[in-house]
Amino acid sequence: MSTFALDQIHQQLPEALVERYVDRAGDAWGVIKPEQIPHVAKLLKERLGFRMFISMDAVDRLHLPAEEQDPRFEVLYFLRSVERNELARLKVRVNEGDEVHSIRGVYQGANWGERFVWDFYGVSFKGHGDLRRLLMYEEFKGHALRKDYPLRGRQGLMPERPLKDLFRGPGTNGVAD
Amino acid sequence: MASDTDIAPILTTRRDEATGFLQKVISKGLGWARKYSLFTYPFATACCGMEYMSVAASRYDISRFGAEFPRFSPRQADLLMVVGTINLKQAPILKRVYEQMTEPKWVVSFGVCASSGGFYDNYAVLQGIDRIIPVDVYIPGCPPRPEQVLDGLMMLQDKIASEHHGLGNKAKLPERPGYRDIVLSK
Numbered sequence A: 001m002s003t004f005a006l007d008q009i010h011q012q013l014p015e016a017l018v019e020r021y022v023d024r025a026g027d028a029w030g031v032i033k034p035e036q037i038p039h040v041a042k043l044l045k046e047r048l049g050f051r052m053f054i055s056m057d058a059v060d061r062l063h064l065p066a067e068e069q070d071p072r073f074e075v076l077y078f079l080r081s082v083e084r085n086e087l088a089r090l091k092v093r094v095n096e097g098d099e100v101h102s103i104r105g106v107y108q109g110a111n112w113g114e115r116f117v118w119d120f121y122g123v124s125f126k127g128h129g130d131l132r133r134l135l136m137y138e139e140f141k142g143h144a145l146r147k148d149y150p151l152r153g154r155q156g157l158m159p160e161r162p163l164k165d166l167f168r169g170p171g172t173n174g175v176a177d
Numbered sequence B: 001m002a003s004d005t006d007i008a009p010i011l012t013t014r015r016d017e018a019t020g021f022l023q024k025v026i027s028k029g030l031g032w033a034r035k036y037s038l039f040t041y042p043f044a045t046a047c048c049g050m051e052y053m054s055v056a057a058s059r060y061d062i063s064r065f066g067a068e069f070p071r072f073s074p075r076q077a078d079l080l081m082v083v084g085t086i087n088l089k090q091a092p093i094l095k096r097v098y099e100q101m102t103e104p105k106w107v108v109s110f111g112v113c114a115s116s117g118g119f120y121d122n123y124a125v126l127q128g129i130d131r132i133i134p135v136d137v138y139i140p141g142c143p144p145r146p147e148q149v150l151d152g153l154m155m156l157q158d159k160i161a162s163e164h165h166g167l168g169n170k171a172k173l174p175e176r177p178g179y180r181d182i183v184l185s186k
């Protein structure tokens, strides 16, 4: 498994790198400081040929063992170099209320990725410029993929008929099922 | 209150209305005509849509039952087929499409997602479209086999054929509040 990207970050931007480790599947990860991620992205895209933005996601570590709960969120970035056939896996760790710097200026594809992370985890991105919800509706309160969001926390957009049903989940009409 | 919101049977049937011989003949004829000329509006949102295509295509051929003509405007349709998962974001759209259809209109809930939310018991999915609009026939299955759909369609046809029509009856039908009025009056 090539670790070219992480080696280069280590050499060229050592102040950005917090930690490197290899996960259980044998893939190398680099943990980046929240305010340095645009510089790292710029380095990867413009100098090292990682021109393809694959995806972004986040992890809420609320129910993990205590030492892993702080900071609470991990924002993950997957960037690919087609020439080298290498996938760079980067992550940023932030607590609730902290801001990650946006990489939208480097990768246009991160626009929707960052909106997704904001929508479902409530991690905000500094300098994104258009941070709206991506999939959920504007009236939705809270962030649906956080571990402390209730599984059946449905927020209806319109009133439902007063229906009682033993076999399905409760609706949003306030009738206890 | 619950019965007020059940706006399902469109041309109503007061039992004493359709007793005359002529009434019966007209009802029969109208029912027969209506059951073989259903214009479908496929509200297809998810994987069940593939199954709908299969039902509509040549092997199962829903046109054998007179429902072959999908209309993509609710104003031209009288059968709303809700095909697939309806989430909370889409619920107002579905409601609006239903309200735009002209009467008489019928609703078929196609697949367990539309009928009950299916296995999506989560933060985003409406737990059955009958929580917002009345449904005539539920077709279970994930997705239902085309035979099941045809079976459901035939059940709907029986229902349509056995409806009584108050034609020639000059008595005024009771005013039926629209769903929106009921909601607003609360």
Ligand code: SF4
Binding pocket: B046, B047, B048, B049, B083, B084, B085, B110, B111, B112, B113, B114, B118, B141, B142, B143, B144
């Ligand atoms: S019932 Fe099954 S096949 Fe149909 S929309 Fe739901 S998940 Fe898809």
